[in-house]
Amino acid sequence: MWSRVLVFLVVCGSARETWQLLPLPDYIHPCEELTDECFTKATMDAIPGIVQGIPEANIPPLDPLVLERNISMNLPGGVKMTFHNGKLLGLRTCVPNKVSSKREKRTFIFDITCNLTIKGRYSVNGRLLLFNLDTDGNAKIKIWNQHIRLDVVEKVVTNAKGEGHYKVNSYKFKADYGTDLKLNLTNLFRNNPVISANILDVLNANAKHVAQEMGGPILDYAIGYAMNVTQKFFDAYTYDQLSKVPLTEDFFVKEDKTDGGS
Numbered sequence: 001m002w003s004r005v006l007v008f009l010v011v012c013g014s015a016r017e018t019w020q021l022l023p024l025p026d027y028i029h030p031c032e033e034l035t036d037e038c039f040t041k042a043t044m045d046a047i048p049g050i051v052q053g054i055p056e057a058n059i060p061p062l063d064p065l066v067l068e069r070n071i072s073m074n075l076p077g078g079v080k081m082t083f084h085n086g087k088l089l090g091l092r093t094c095v096p097n098k099v100s101s102k103r104e105k106r107t108f109i110f111d112i113t114c115n116l117t118i119k120g121r122y123s124v125n126g127r128l129l130l131f132n133l134d135t136d137g138n139a140k141i142k143i144w145n146q147h148i149r150l151d152v153v154e155k156v157v158t159n160a161k162g163e164g165h166y167k168v169n170s171y172k173f174k175a176d177y178g179t180d181l182k183l184n185l186t187n188l189f190r191n192n193p194v195i196s197a198n199i200l201d202v203l204n205a206n207a208k209h210v211a212q213e214m215g216g217p218i219l220d221y222a223i224g225y226a227m228n229v230t231q232k233f234f235d236a237y238t239y240d241q242l243s244k245v246p247l248t249e250d251f252f253v254k255e256d257k258t259d260g261g262s
């Protein structure tokens with residue numbers, strides 16, 4: 001009888017201590033050491049779960065990733081192209097080649113490869129190749145083995161409860177356009193499928209060039225989105241939940257009360 005009460009008290013006591021912490025999803029495997037092997041494996045383990053979204057951490061599903069804004073680009077020759085109702089598919093296929101922590105620079109480096117498909121509606125206005133275009137249609141761009149290197153600079157901020165949380169300070173990325181690329185834009189020449197198909201062939205023959213012009217702004221958006229999601233993830237879980245490597249004092253930044261904690 002007494003032992004049962006004791007068990008009850010102990011369970012309640014420990015439950016209260018961790019009351020406010022959101023349990024870490026079981027596919028997140030914190031590293032005990034700062035090695036590339038551990039971070040690469042942990043990233044590989046985390047991708048399939050994270051892309052499905054984490055509702056309790058306010059993280060939406062990422063595959064497909066809905067492009068919530070119109071993305072406009074100015075192609076050479078004064079062509080204005082707008083991409084709308086877009087979706088990015090394939091983040092679940094991303095494979096980390098190497099993930100490193102450069103603690104002295106407070107930087108994580110993600111080197112990843114993905115097979116990506118971008119789908120949506122496009123509209124274009126201007127002179128493309130030899131044609132004056134003023135049209136719209138469906139767009140689909142498929143990129144195989146897109147290589148991305150992403151450098152993320154972080155800090156750890158202690159909140160009012162004394163918990164440390166990562167903050168994304170800044171990031172930059174470099175991307176190539178994969179080993180293969182296929183564009184499909186319908187109705188490039190309004191109501192003329194034959195000419196449209198011909199223009200598309202020419203575009204596909206220059207697919208790398210076209211992808212640089214079009215893919216850049218879309219990738220800017222997608223990586224910006226992914227960084228916002230990363231910040232939500234860091235806000236939901238504490239440093240101690242996400243890392244088993246103790247921080248030195250100089251790593252911590254006290255949250256400035258006047259800063260509103262943004």
Ligand SMILES: *[C@@H]1O[C@H](CO)[C@@H](O)[C@H](O)[C@H]1NC(C)=O
Pocket residue numbers: 070082084123
């Ligand atoms: C996005 O583009 C479409 C087609 O050009 C247009 O109808 C729509 O109003 C635009 N939306 C915004 C938010 O600009």
Ligand SMILES: *[C@@H]1O[C@H](CO)[C@@H](O)[C@H](O)[C@H]1NC(C)=O
Pocket residue numbers: 093094095113114115144145
């Ligand atoms: C991309 O697709 C190709 C062909 O289907 C496959 O061989 C490759 O492993 C895939 N790469 C990634 C990063 O998923």
Ligand SMILES: *[C@@H]1O[C@H](CO)[C@@H](O)[C@H](O)[C@H]1NC(C)=O
Pocket residue numbers: 138184185186
């Ligand atoms: C492009 O997509 C359309 C459907 O949206 C399809 O009918 C057509 O065959 C595709 N063209 C190419 C070259 O893949």
Ligand SMILES: *[C@@H]1O[C@H](CO)[C@@H](O)[C@H](O)[C@H]1NC(C)=O
Pocket residue numbers: 221222224225228
């Ligand atoms: C990411 O968040 C910033 C700041 O809240 C916002 O300005 C930006 O539009 C967001 N980016 C995307 C792609 O949602």
